[in-house]
Amino acid sequence: MIDDTKFFAWLDGELDPAEAAQVEAAVATDPRLARMAEQHRGFGKRLSEAFETVVDAPLPERLASAVKPPRSAIIDFGSRRSGRSWSPLPQWAAMAASLVLGIVVGTTLIGERGASPVEIRGGQMVAAGQLDNALEQQLASAGAARDLRIGVTFRDQAGSVCRSFTDRRSSGLACRTGNRWQVRGLFDAPQGQAGDYRMAAGADPNLAALIDATIAGDAFDAAQERAARDRGWR
Amino acid sequence: MNPLPAFEDELSALLPRLRRFAHGLSRSPADADDLTQMTVERALRSKAQWQPGTRLDSWLYKIMRNLWIDTMRVRGRQGKVEAPAEEAEALGHDPRAGIEAAIDLKRVMVAMDRLPGEQREVVALILIEGFGYREAAELLGLPIGTVSSRLVRGRTALLAMVASEDDD
Numbered sequence: 001m002i003d004d005t006k007f008f009a010w011l012d013g014e015l016d017p018a019e020a021a022q023v024e025a026a027v028a029t030d031p032r033l034a035r036m037a038e039q040h041r042g043f044g045k046r047l048s049e050a051f052e053t054v055v056d057a058p059l060p061e062r063l064a065s066a067v068k069p070p071r072s073a074i075i076d077f078g079s080r081r082s083g084r085s086w087s088p089l090p091q092w093a094a095m096a097a098s099l100v101l102g103i104v105v106g107t108t109l110i111g112e113r114g115a116s117p118v119e120i121r122g123g124q125m126v127a128a129g130q131l132d133n134a135l136e137q138q139l140a141s142a143g144a145a146r147d148l149r150i151g152v153t154f155r156d157q158a159g160s161v162c163r164s165f166t167d168r169r170s171s172g173l174a175c176r177t178g179n180r181w182q183v184r185g186l187f188d189a190p191q192g193q194a195g196d197y198r199m200a201a202g203a204d205p206n207l208a209a210l211i212d213a214t215i216a217g218d219a220f221d222a223a224q225e226r227a228a229r230d231r232g233w234r
Numbered sequence: 235m236n237p238l239p240a241f242e243d244e245l246s247a248l249l250p251r252l253r254r255f256a257h258g259l260s261r262s263p264a265d266a267d268d269l270t271q272m273t274v275e276r277a278l279r280s281k282a283q284w285q286p287g288t289r290l291d292s293w294l295y296k297i298m299r300n301l302w303i304d305t306m307r308v309r310g311r312q313g314k315v316e317a318p319a320e321e322a323e324a325l326g327h328d329p330r331a332g333i334e335a336a337i338d339l340k341r342v343m344v345a346m347d348r349l350p351g352e353q354r355e356v357v358a359l360i361l362i363e364g365f366g367y368r369e370a371a372e373l374l375g376l377p378i379g380t381v382s383s384r385l386v387r388g389r390t391a392l393l394a395m396v397a398s399e400d401d402d
Contacts, residue, residue, distance in 0.1 A: 004386045005379075012360065014367050014382075043393045044361055050339045051362045054254040060267055063253065066274040067246045157280040158293065159300040216276070217304035234375035 002026045007033065011040055118183055127174050127181035135163050135174055135181045136233075139225055152211065152219040153228060161233045162214055164207060171204045173211060176233045185210045241281050244290050245274065251363065252294055257339065258358030259302045261347040269305065273298040292373050295363075299355060299374070306351055337396055345395040353388030356381055361389060 002010075002023055009015050010023035027033040117131035127135050134148045142150065151164035151171075162175035162184070172186035187206045220228060253270045260266035276297050277284075284293050346354055359370040360381075367385075371378040 004390075005382050008386050008389070009367070009382060012367070039397075040389065040393065043389075043396070046337050047342060047361055047392075048364075050337050050342045051254050051257060053339055054257045054266075055250040059249060059253070063249060063267060063270055063274065066271050067242055067249065067278075155300055156283070157276045157297065157300075158283045159296045216300060217307070231375070 002030075002033065007036065008040070011037060011044075118186075121180065124177070125183045126177075127183055131165065131174075132181060134165060137229070139222070139229065141222060153225045154211075154215045154219045155217060156214045157216045159216075161228055162211075164211060166204075171207045173207060173214065175214070184214065241284070241290075242278075245277060245294070248291055248294060249274070251291065252298060255295055255298060255358055255363055256302075257343060258346060258362045259298070259354060261343065263339075263343075265305075269298060269302055272301050276301065292369070295359070295373055302355075303351070342392075342396065345392055348395060349388050349391060353384045353391070356384040357388040357392060360385055 006015070006019070006023060007027075010020055010027075013020075015023065027037055117127065117129050118125050119128040120126075126132075130148060134150060138148075138150050140150045140153065148165060148167045151166060153161065153163045156162050156175055160175045160177065162173055163181075164173050165171065170186055170188050173184045174181035175184055176182075185207065187204050249270070252273060253266065256266040256269040256273070257263065260269055273294060277294055280297075284290065346357070349357065355374065356370060359365045359373065360367065365373065367378050367381055371381045374381065
């Protein structure tokens with residue numbers, strides 16, 4: 001018995017040779033399957049031909065001109081790190097700055113057992129320990145009951161899930177990269193506000209600006225946040 | 235004074251394919267070109283996030299897919315704004331009956347638009363863009379089994395829609 005999933009996987013050339021031979025034999029003896037194969041092959045061809053007309057058509061002027069390089073380089077965290085765009089600092093300087101930031105935060109955001117909340121992996125600052133756990137598991141609805149609070153969750157312009165966080169002394173933004181949370185920004189709380197539990201995540205103007213520059217679309221609502229966690233933040 | 239950087243070169247070369255993917259996702263050619271333009275603008279703004287050595291096409295498709303999802307969300311909030319008369323016209327009788335007849339783009343886009351979004355994106359990536367199941371699953375962040383079952387449902391429904399129009 002050949003189920004539909006297997007049948008179509010065969011049609012699309014997705015089966016290994018042994019399985020393909022099995023479906024092939026079934027199609028050869030079952031007129032219903034043979035008819036399906038013929039129909040869907042024909043349909044797939046017509047479908048791709050219909051859309052091929054888009055590829056063959058000349059590009060509208062607005063699309064062709066959209067690709068022209070911008071007049072001034074956009075400077076953001078990422079471009080400084082990658083060094084591919086124009087950068088006012090050599091790459092090592094930007095890296096050193098990240099490290100300093102990491103150390104500063106390492107001293108201000110220290111968890112109960114003294115573990116650092118960030119670590120450097122492959123040249124990137126990623127969340128560790130308590131911060132990593134909170135980003136991984138905690139929902140914004142956990143609210144002020146925790147020392148470390150999650151603010152907004154959203155997708156960035158490349159589709160990665162990002163989450164802002166706040167503790168007593170600082171706030172920041174981390175985005176999912178592979179199985180880690182890459183810290184994109186960390187800010188000390190303004191003088192006098194340290195220890196104010198009521199400061200909302202994202203209230204820091206620097207953090208708000210970073211979120212604004214990173215977000216694509218709307219922030220997740222509670223259901224979307226939970227669903228994203230259930231999908232492993234992909 | 236500088237030649238066009240490699241990123242923009244590659245983006246330019248991928249533009250016709252991106253535009254095709256946008257047509258697979260969108261309800262009309264005008265919407266598709268809007269989506270393509272938004273994708274290009276967003277890709278240029280976030281190009282530092284692209285890791286050289288990884289596939290630029292997958293990265294761009296991902297950006298486009300996320301923008302499309304945002305658009306769908308907005309559309310969902312606004313309710314169905316489409317004029318039924320226009321849809322009926324686009325789906326109207328086509329004298330070229332039979333499974334072998336060519337299908338024109340406008341008709342197939344109308345049919346695609348009737349698929350649930352989760353099926354449409356899988357059909358567009360695999361049947362139109364030619365991605366393998368595994369590549370599509372990685373791009374969408376879904377298990378391969380989910381992708382293949384959505385593909386079965388999507389292509390079956392699509393064939394039924396187009397074939398029933400042919401029979402009219």
